[in-house]
Amino acid sequence: MQEKTIRESDKQRESMERALKTLGNLIYDQITNREFPWIMMQSRSMDNIIYDSEIKQYVLGDKMVRRHSRNIAHIRPFTQFIWTAWFARELLRLRKTSTLREVYYSARGQRDIEFKNQTESDNIITDLETALNRPREDFNVYPEERSAIFGDLTIEYTVPGYEGKRMNLTEHPDGVMIGPALTSSEFIETSADKVLVIEKGAMFTRLVEERAHERFNALLIHTAGQSPRSTRTIIQRLCRDKKMPVYIFTDGDPWGIHIAMVIISGSINAAHLRGLATPEAKWIGVWATDIINYDLPTENLTDFDLKRLKELKEDPRYREELWQREINTFMKIGKKAELEAFSRYGLTYIVDEYLPAKLELA
Amino acid sequence: MTKPEVEITYQSISPSDFFYRNREIAGFSNPSRAIYAAVRELLENSLDACESISIPPKIYLRITEITPSDAERESAVYVLRIEDNGTGIPSEHIPRCFGQVFYGSKYNLKQARGTFGLGGTITVLYGQITTHKPVKVVSSTGVEIHEYEMMIDIEYNRPMILRHTVLENKKGWRGTIVELHLEGDYTRSMSKLYEYLKQTAMVCPYADITFVDPKGRLYRFESATNVMPKPPKTVRPHPHGIDVETLRRMTATSKVKNMKLFMIEQFQGVGVMTAEKFLNFAGIDPKTDPKSLSPDDVVKLVRAAKEFKEFLRPDASCLSPLGEELLSTGIRKELNLTEKDFLRVYQRHPSTYSGFPFIVEAAIALGRSLSKNEEGSKMIYRFANRIPLLFDESSCVVWKVVNKNINWSTYKVSNDTPLVIAVHLCSTKIPYKSVGKEFLADQPEVEKEITNALRHIARYLRLYISRNIRLAKEKRRLNVFEKFLPKIAEFSAKLADKPEPPDIKPLLNAVGAELPEVERKIREVPQIAGEND
DSSP: OHHHHHHHHHHHHHHHHHHHHHHHHHHHHHHHTTOOOEEEEEOOSGGGEEEETTTTEEEEOSOEEEEETTSTTTHHHHHHHHHHHHHHHHHHHHTOOEEHHHHHHHTTTSTTTOOSSHHHHHHHHHHHHHHHTSOGGGGTEEOOOOOEEESSEEEEOOSTTOTTOEEETTSOTTOEEOOHHHHTSEEEEEOOOEEEEESOHHHHHHHHHTTHHHHTTEEEEEOOSSOOHHHHHHHHHHHHHSOOOEEEEOOBSHHHHHHHHHHHHOOSTTTTOOSOOOTTOEEEEOOHHHHHHTTOOOEEOOHHHHHHHHHHHHSGGGOSHHHHHHHHHHHHHTEEBOGGGGGGGOTTHIIIIIHHHHHHHO | OOOOOOOOOOOOOOHHHHHHHTGGGGTOSSHHHHHHHHHHHHHHHHHHHHHTTTOOOEEEEEEEEEEEEETTTTEEEEEEEEEEOSOOOOGGGHHHHHHSTTOOSOOSSSOOSOOSSOHHHHHHHHHHHHHOOOEEEEEESSSSEEEEEEEEEGGGTEEEEEEEEEEOOTTOOOEEEEEEEEEEOHHHHHHHHHHHHHHHHHHOTTOEEEEEOTTSOEEEEOOSOSOOOOOOOOOOOOGGGOOHHHHHHHHHHOOOSSHHHHHHHHSTTOOHHHHHHHHHHHTOOTTSOGGGOOHHHHHHHHHHHHHOOOSOOOOGGGOOOOOHHHHHHHHHHHHTOOTTSEEEEEEOOOEEETTEEEEEEEEEEEOTTSOOOTTSSOEEEEEETTEEEOSOGGGSHHHHIIIIIOOGGGGTOOTTOOEEEEEEEEESSOOBSSTTOOSBOOOHHHHHHHHHHHHHHHHHHHHHHHHHHHHHHHHHHHHHHHHHHHHHHHHHHHHTTOSSOOOOHHHHHHHHTTHHHHHHHHHHHHHHHTSOO
16 A cells, blocks of 8 residues: 555656656757747636636636747746746656745746746746646645644655655644645545535634534635635545545635635636636535524625625626525625624534534535 | 206217127127137138138137236236138238228128128227237238238227238248237137037038147147038129119119119029019019119019019029038048948038028938937037037027927937937028027028928938847847857756757857848948938
8 A cells, every 4th residue: 555655656756757858858859950949838818718617617728829939028938937847857856845935036046047026936837837737736836835634534645754654634733734745645544524624724723622523524624715726636635535525614705705616616827727626515604694594793895895796796607596696695785704703602603503504404 | 947967979980989899799798708709700711711712721720828817807818829821811901801890802692601891800809909919910812921010990990000011922821820919718718619619620621720729738620631612603693682772782883774684684593584574573664774763663673573483593603512521521520420320411402591592401420429418418510601600509590490390209319319410501691690690590491491401311310220229129139049048958958858958059040140131231321321312
């Protein structure tokens, strides 16, 4: 079992390295053939981002773009692109990981390659993802992590120095940070039969304290706001591989709704990647109708909130009845409620009353 | 009622006396302007004296300080000496040329620097009233040398000869030397004086000017050519430019019997047909005796002459423009332009205003060797009958054309482009706005010609600038490729596990291939400048 998992992660790494080397060869040969090097990739411009109602996700259309070093406007990003590919290959070869920010800093001091800001380097990394059709986690580039997981799940690390080492995710009461090591680990066994995703750290801590993982037989995941891609990958893997249903629990406002939707249907920014969305996941609250039914303390919706609600209403991902009903209700009552609003009925109310009721409904 | 005790005296004054009292209108308004004006008047006389016989001028100018600056008045006494190799003045004319206001050789109808017969005498007059010293004039027309020491009798506008010596002229010297004392402020006039000499050298590239200043410094403005512009011819007046008084005098002295012959004989470009047609138009019988014309007839004729449309254009042979070749030689020499700089000169066809013929010559220069003008505005050189105009630039029509009439952005000229513009106006009558002769009035015909001349050149300038912009762009492009291609090669080799980066030279050669072609085109521009349009 142990040897098998290591071989698999090695295999994945090797295929990624091969893809990068192929890219290098392509460009090397172009120059040798007295051709200005160029690459083709799918266009990520808005007109090529299409909603695929079949898989309920934004995907890229057929439009391709050519990045050509003959073009004076392209040559600098093109050079940065090659450098980033080389940097990714070095990461894999040295079995290191890097955050997005570290990539930005690693180019510092590289004459003529240096990025102006992290937005620029993030963009080049997305180019590389698009060109290779692989998420950046595959070449060991991760975002800054703030999200965490807690519950009865035993994992086995594959990162250097920890190969084969196992851990149960209940070992740390603050939860285990979802970083590169956890993302690349194998899931060995679990007694849980569902995943409960929570938007906010405070509520995650409350659920751990109230032993919600035992009461609901669930793994708890804290997304720290809009969930990072590695977190979405974990959620997707748990749902796909372990066949666990996923329930998402957010603030009752347009921003909370969208945190749930990105987990379910993916984001526009990651339209070039598959395997990040979990269409089976369910948003269980806080709904607008909950605000009415539970008589929750509320705040008024701001103009900004209302504008966002109107946008969501038009978004193809929100076509289904549940979403339309809740969006309309929010607009009708003009109110919103945070997860913490349940404290009005005592600290344990949410675990004792609300969640069981909502899970049953789902 | 008692009579007021005021005694009113009436007197007449001589022209000398008039200029003595009003010397500022001739440019001698203060000590620093006085030095400048004195040099200018004498130098222009010298240049005219040489050019009239097509001899390249060799002029030696020296200013020596004899009594140091007066602390209170900030002025000193100087000796100004100028030597030329011109025609020389016949002995009998010397005293009156320098001792009588309104006496000269330039009252006929052709282009000359001076026209009033005033410059030489007023300089002597100014020297005399500030230092009370005589002027020394040495001159020879090639035979014996005449040396005069003289002063002006201001009240009676006549010369007083103190000494007249005739010397042997063994070496056959020809020319004129003038030496006079005057009060002035050299330090203050220094920069303008230098600018004046430099611009004179620019507009007279065939002249050789040496200047030794009071501090002992030597300035040399060497000639760059021996070629001289064709001297102007004296012409008969054009009917369009005539006035009542001139016509009256002409009729009074005419020897012909009738008006038809009078028109043909006295005016340029009038033949039998035109004379008949015109007199018919004016309502004057062609058989009328010119002497018998009534004052009303004279006025009627002058009015008709202005309205009659069938006269030929005024004869421009009385003008002596420099020509494109000479003007460009002068500008190139004094601005130290290199082959790579842009310089284009254009001469318009003769035109007329109020019956006076004129020709506009203009030039535009642009180049790396030209430093930016301090205010960031365009450097303008103005010339009228080969005289540099240095003062009151913003009142001049040239300034108006450059700054108001022409939209330079059309020609890709930006505000900090170090542009040099030169305009030379030749005419039998320069439309000066004031007696000081420093700026041109905005005579519509003249303004139009200057505008057209500059616009014409500016079209070539635009070509030059846009090609330069393209060249810079191509160079920048090449730089970008030189910067990034090695990196692409380096990292693609590393990525592909190759020991050496691929050769990028063929790619760089392909990018740089257009450079020589663009550079060649830029160098072509001055060649186009020599072609006829």
